Structure formats: structure tokens, C-alpha cells
Amino acid sequence: MVRMSAEERRESVIRAAMSEFARGGYYGTSTEAIAKRVGVSQPYLFRLFPGKKAIFLAAAERCLQDARRVFMEASEGLHGEEALHAMANAYTQLIAEQPEKLQMQLQTYVAVAAAEAAGDLEFGEMVRKCWMELFDAVHVPLGGDVGETTTFMAYGMLVNALVGMGFPPEHRIWEGFYISARAKTGQGEA
Template sequence: MSALERRESVVRAAIAAFAIAGYHGTSTAAIARRVGVTQPYLFRLFPDKKAIFVAALMRSAEDTRLAFEGAADGAEGGERALQAMTNAYAQLTVHLPLGADADRTAGFFACGMLGNALAAMGLPPNAGRQGSVQEGRGVSACLPRRAGRSPWAR
């Protein structure tokens, strides 16, 4: 496998790892294990964790753009295109093949993307929603929790 192919494998593994555990909850060692490489090799491909995160974010954005383009292609009317794009976005997620609810999954990922974007910008975890800083809830407030279960659990 070439370095370019290995780099792509790292990016794909990082997308999954960051989606599950977030930026701070994902270690470079965990990403390396997912790919089957050593941590030193990982750092030959990327200078640091932040660079891996940025590459994963860029890949996710490109995958989303391509899915939206494909879904909207040929759709007549704004509402139909929007619905097609919504369905395409839901299909991008890893949880739907496991039987998760599309609306809850989309909401989960929307909150996750917001949280990741805020983290990448260096904003505190309680930023992101108007009024939430004063309430002390922050971005984490948009993730429903039920007795320790994940937000996408039924």
C-alpha cells in the first residue's frame, strides 16, 4: 500500500473515531490501531492530531458535498432537492445501516459537527448556542442522554 493510500486509510479511520469519541476522546494511538500502523508511522503521514482532524473534516465535507450534488442532480423543485439531500446526508452516517432512526441520527451528527467545528476553532465546550453559556449547557445540551445510553440508541 502506498503512503497516499495509507494516508487515506488514516483519514477514513479518523472520521469514524472522531464521530464516536470526539476530538478529545480520540487518541492517535486509537487511530493507528484502527488502520493497523504504528503511532510513529502515523506521524510520518501527519504532523500531529490536529492535522489528522483537519484532514478528516475536509474529507467529510467533500463526501457531503458530493452526496448533496448527486442527490440534487435531476431533482425538480427546491423542496424535492432538499428532501433528496437530507436523505443522502442520512445515508452518509454509519448508524443507519445498524437500524438507527434517520432523524435522530441526523440531529446527532449536526450537533457533533457543531461541536467539532467549535473545538477546532478553540472555543470552549459551553459555546455554540445562544443562551447556553449562561445556562451552562453548551453544545453537549443538544445531545440527548438517557441513562448512559448513546444518543442514537432506540
């Protein structure tokens, strides 16, 4: 049997934490559940991370970094409309194939709101930093157009909310996306 290094074990904790926090949120997830999923003891878990908050922050940061990486890879070498469509398609694929990434993202926003209401600004600072990196990853391929970037991010958050609420792809709520896409490509009704 091959032993994992501390860094490999830390990585497995982050992946497990993303799954557990995606399901239960910050307050509804125990470190015991994360340790069990990884196959380590809680004391070992706390040798890798100083506490539950540090585990959550690492998982939230990874979640947002993964989304940023998806945008960057999808838009590589592309600009404008081509980049926009490539990033939108890549993100749609990400949340369809790995729904826990979207669930973790939504849990992150809830945790920030709850923490800041209680006076803890650390969650928000990290998430805002990652959000700006995400914004910039979209902004550059869209030619530095603030309006296009804002619209893309706004549509993305709407997609997050609708998927998070469980609207199936065939529901009429999605019609506006299809109409908007047809209008942008000139395939609207005559």
C-alpha cells in the same frame, strides 16, 4: 502481499480517524488508537500527518465533503421540490447506513466551539468553508432560494441533533416532520 502507497495509507488513516473521532471526539481520541486501527506505528502516522490536529481536520473535511457529495449526487438533474426531497432522502439514508458520519459531524462542531473558545480559529475556518460548500450544494438545486436553502439546512441540523440524542424513528418528536412533509405535498388532512 501488496504494499499500500503513502496516499492509500493516508486515506486509510482518514477513514480510521473518522471512526475513532466520531466515537471519542477530538480530545477523547488518541493518535495511538488511530494508528492501531490502521495497523501502523504512531511515528508512521506522523509521517503522513504533522499531528493530531491535522488528522482531525482531514477527517472533519472529508465528513463534510461526503455530505456535500451526497446532496450533489441526489439532486443531479433535479430542481425545486424534487431536488429537496431527493437530497433529504439521500441524507437520511446516509446517516441511517453510516451513523459514524453523523457522529463525526457532531464531534466536528463541538471541536470548533472548544477550539475557538481557546483562541484556535483554524478548526472553525475550515469547517465554515466546508459548510458554505455544503450550503451552496443545496442552494443551487433549490433554485437559489435563500429561504428554502436555510429551511433545508435548519431541518437537517434538527435531524442531526435528534438522531444524535438517540430519538428512535417512531418517537413522537418526529411527527412534525411528517406533518410538514404531508402539507408540502398537499396530502394534509381535509
